[in-house]
Amino acid sequence: DARVTQTPRHKVTEMGQEVTMRCQPILGHNTVFWYRQTMMQGLELLAYFRNRAPLDDSGMPKDRFSAEMPDATLATLKIQPSEPRDSAVYFCASGLVLSGRGAGSSYNSPLHFGNGTRLTVT
Amino acid sequence: DQQVKQNSPSLSVQEGRISILNCDYTNSMFDYFLWYKKYPAEGPTFLISISSIKDKNEDGRFTVFLNKSAKHLSLHIVPSQPGDSAVYFCAASGKTSYDKVIFGPGTSLSVIP
Numbered sequence: 681d682a683r684v685t686q687t688p689r690h691k692v693t694e695m696g697q698e699v700t701m702r703c704q705p706i707l708g709h710n711t712v713f714w715y716r717q718t719m720m721q722g723l724e725l726l727a728y729f730r731n732r733a734p735l736d737d738s739g740m741p742k743d744r745f746s747a748e749m750p751d752a753t754l755a756t757l758k759i760q761p762s763e764p765r766d767s768a769v770y771f772c773a774s775g776l777v778l779s780g781r782g783a784g785s786s787y788n789s790p791l792h793f794g795n796g797t798r799l800t801v802t
Numbered sequence: 803d804q805q806v807k808q809n810s811p812s813l814s815v816q817e818g819r820i821s822i823l824n825c826d827y828t829n830s831m832f833d834y835f836l837w838y839k840k841y842p843a844e845g846p847t848f849l850i851s852i853s854s855i856k857d858k859n860e861d862g863r864f865t866v867f868l869n870k871s872a873k874h875l876s877l878h879i880v881p882s883q884p885g886d887s888a889v890y891f892c893a894a895s896g897k898t899s900y901d902k903v904i905f906g907p908g909t910s911l912s913v914i915p
Contacts, residue, residue, distance in 0.1 A: 684845070713903065722808075722907030723846070723891060736902060771845055783903050784834030784851065784895030791903060793838075793845030 682706045686772050686794035694802055698760040701797045703772030704753055711777045712755045713791065714747055717769040726770075729755065730777065762801045769796040805829045806894050806906035814912045821879040823909050825892030828873065832904075833897035837866060837877050840889045840908070849890075850877070882913045 685704040693699055705712050714726040727737035732749040740747065744763070749755045759766055773791040777783050783791075807826045815821045825835075833854045838846035852859040852866045852875070859866050865878045879886055892906040 715905070720907075721804075723893075723905035725902055725904060728902055773845070782834050782895045782897040782901045784836050784893065784901075785853070785897070790836065790848035790851070791838075793847070795843065795845050 682792075684772055684774050684792050684794035686770075686797050688797055689795065690798045690800075692800045692802065693762055695763055696761040697801075698758065699762045699766075699799060699801075701757045701770050701772075701799070703755040703757075703774075703794060705755060705772070705774030706792055707753070709774035709776050709789070709792075711775045711783065712749060713773040713775075714755070714757050715771045715773065717771060717796070723771070726757070759799075762799075764801045767799055767801050769798050771796045804906070805832075806892055806904050808890075808892055808906040808909045810909050811907070812910040812912070814914060815882045817884055817913055817915050818881045821877075821882045821886065821911055821913065823877040823879075823890050823892075823911065825875045825877075825906055826873055827875075827894050829894070829896075829904075830873070831896050832894040833901075834895050835866070835868060835875050836893040836895075836903070837864075838891040838893060838905070840891065846891055879911075882911075884913050884915050887911055887913045 713728040715723045726739045727747040746758045773793045775791045776789040836851040837849040840846040868875045889908045891908045895901045895903045
């Protein structure tokens with residue numbers, strides 16, 4: 681059963697340190713999303729990629745967050761420097777989105793989520 | 803400014819009864835609506851979806867109703883089972899392939915045996 685793999689599962693770090701979260705999307709999927717789960721906002725969209733190209737990263741604090749897809753099998757989310765308010769669970773999701781169809785369309789595969797990275801910044 | 807709202811943070815229901823989870827949206831350009839279910843320490847998993855051209859979609863015990871004029875959808879679970887206890891997220895996206903999937907804040911459902 682294909683699944684999205686996220687590493688690490690847990691990360692505790694001190695304020696000011698760099699944090700890198702990794703995601704291996706499902707093979708063949710062309711779209712990758714990064715979400716952050718907080719109590720107040722629920723699942724907040726940070727960035728998403730189509731065929732490795734960034735489509736939208738307007739949800740990310742630009743001064744400290746960066747997202748990349750060095751190749752089709754790896755997506756990364758970096759925070760530098762990290763702050764206590766970044767503490768949250770970060771989820772990666774991948775899907776196959778067909779040209780001309782919205783990402784939520786039933787013609788596409790539904791988004792498959794990884795189990796998340798729980799980040800704690802002290 | 804939340805485009806997808808779930809105004810009930812939590813809901814408790816007796817086993818065997820109906821669970822109704824509600825969701826409201828503000829963006830009239832949304833064309834697809836989805837429900838995801840999330841257990842603790844796991845990622846959300848897809849449950850059911852509906853296109854804006856329909857007003858109802860059913861899959862076993864789960865039915866989603868869409869009222870476009872009210873910008874409202876609901877998820878009905880009948881009968882509710884203890885294994886349904888989870889956080890349920892409502893999500894929406896537009897019709898173009900560039901449209902992202904926007905999630906609501908979630909509703910935590912507890913089904914009491």
